Amino acid sequence: MKKEYYKDCPDYLEAFLVNLKVIKDRADRTEEAYYIDIRTFLRYLRLIHNDAEPDVEFESIEIKNVPISWIKEFKLTDAYQYLKYLKDERNNSAKTRARKASALKQFFSFLHKKSGTLEKDPLTDLELPRIKQALPKYLTLDESLELLDNMNKDSKNYTRDYCILVLFLNCGMRLSELVGLNINDYSEENSTLRLLGKGNKERIVYLNNACRSALNDYLQVRNQIKPKFAEHKNAMFFSSNRTRIAKRRVQQIVEENLNNAGLGNKGITTHKLRHTAATLMYQHGNVDTLVLKDILGHKSIATTEIYTHLSNENLKNAAEANPLANVKKVTNEKSPKTDDE
Numbered sequence: 001m002k003k004e005y006y007k008d009c010p011d012y013l014e015a016f017l018v019n020l021k022v023i024k025d026r027a028d029r030t031e032e033a034y035y036i037d038i039r040t041f042l043r044y045l046r047l048i049h050n051d052a053e054p055d056v057e058f059e060s061i062e063i064k065n066v067p068i069s070w071i072k073e074f075k076l077t078d079a080y081q082y083l084k085y086l087k088d089e090r091n092n093s094a095k096t097r098a099r100k101a102s103a104l105k106q107f108f109s110f111l112h113k114k115s116g117t118l119e120k121d122p123l124t125d126l127e128l129p130r131i132k133q134a135l136p137k138y139l140t141l142d143e144s145l146e147l148l149d150n151m152n153k154d155s156k157n158y159t160r161d162y163c164i165l166v167l168f169l170n171c172g173m174r175l176s177e178l179v180g181l182n183i184n185d186y187s188e189e190n191s192t193l194r195l196l197g198k199g200n201k202e203r204i205v206y207l208n209n210a211c212r213s214a215l216n217d218y219l220q221v222r223n224q225i226k227p228k229f230a231e232h233k234n235a236m237f238f239s240s241n242r243t244r245i246a247k248r249r250v251q252q253i254v255e256e257n258l259n260n261a262g263l264g265n266k267g268i269t270t271h272k273l274r275h276t277a278a279t280l281m282y283q284h285g286n287v288d289t290l291v292l293k294d295i296l297g298h299k300s301i302a303t304t305e306i307y308t309h310l311s312n313e314n315l316k317n318a319a320e321a322n323p324l325a326n327v328k329k330v331t332n333e334k335s336p337k338t339d340d341e
Contacts, residue, residue, distance in 0.1 A: 008064055012071070012117055013038055016110045027200055037103035040090075042066045044082055045074075068117060071108075076122050079104065084127065097129045137267050137274040144169055144276060150261035160237060161253050163218035167193075168254075168270065171205045172277035174198075175247050175270040181236035186215065 006014050017035055020026045026034075046052040047325040049070060052061050083101060086092040092100070105123050112121035140148065148169075151162055167173060177195040185194040191207045207215065227233045228242040236246035251270055258264045268276075 008039070008062060009035070010042070010064060010066055010068070012068055012111065012115065013042070013063070013107075015115055016107055019110060019114060025200055027198065030199070034103050034106075037100045038107050039063055040086075040100065041082065041107075045070045045086060058140065071111065072118060074108075074122060075125060079123055079126050094129045095131050098131055100126045101126060103164055106126050130308050135273045138279045139169075139263065139268060139273070141280060143261075143263055143266075144280065144291040147257060147261045147263060152260055157240070157253075159218050159221050161257065164250060164253060165257065165273070166210055166214040168273040169280075170208055170211050172274045172281070173205070174274060175250060178270075179237065179245055179247050179250060182234040183236055184234065185236065186219075188212075188216070203293040209254070263285075 006017070009017065013035070016038070020034060021028075021031050043052070043061040044056060045066055046061055046063070047058075068311060079101070082104075083097055084168050086097050086100060094144055097138070105126055108121050108123045110331065111117040112119075148162070148165060151165070155161065164178065171193065173193075173195055174197065179199055180196050181193070185191075189195075191212055192204050193207060193211075195203050195205060197203060202305060222236070222238065225242055227235070229236070232238070232242075232244045237245040237250075239245045239249050254268075254270050254273065258266075258268055
């Protein structure tokens, strides 16, 4: 069955999205993200060709009838004008502009190499906006222990919530990977979890003692729950209404327990707990970046190497924090005498 947003797509955009889904096996959310980015571009084309209704908001401009001839006329210099528009008129950040530019490059590459719609690809040499690489926020080892120690033990869902936080802090899984867990993804015999990551790629993570203990304790509770719907019967984690736990509920659990631990003002999210797990493994466990790459499910080692930069920054801060950092040389040397003295 076609996605609802396909109804607004020109044929060439629908073909691009189908290729993403069927040939490249991209996840539904990835396919929709590409649709949204290319939709912005096609709306922009209608604006610069004075084809949009004067009183219609940008978000309401339809793209169904954007002619392919406009895309065939599009040049590299036009792409830079589009990126300027995104910055000046849409107030898009460098990160957002880089993502939209990447989507546009892939779109034009498809039209040239796969569908044969374009004789050549004008965006082959399009440079992406440079993104300032910020060090990720994370909890220190002491703060992580503080978080687990200060959870609400009187909560009826304490065992579940404790298990969720332990898995985040130890396995470095994504939010989508956690809520997507099924019972059969856990192998007690092998002490492993099977995760479904980006691009529907599976990976196996090994569980330490803390994870095994928390998971086994939770499963004793979970196995007493009768799912509300048959389609949720294999879910690992349930909400109070006996359905598969939602992403937003997991986010709330993390927020509530961070507040309980006095850590609610540090800007920590579920994704920052993923950073925390990676940082603790790298800094305290001496885990090699190549191994860390596989644990986190990163496509490129370059993504993982941010944790080496993080460690270097911590080493610098540690040196500056040394109580002897500002000690100055004390000397009793006298000034040299001159010939006149």
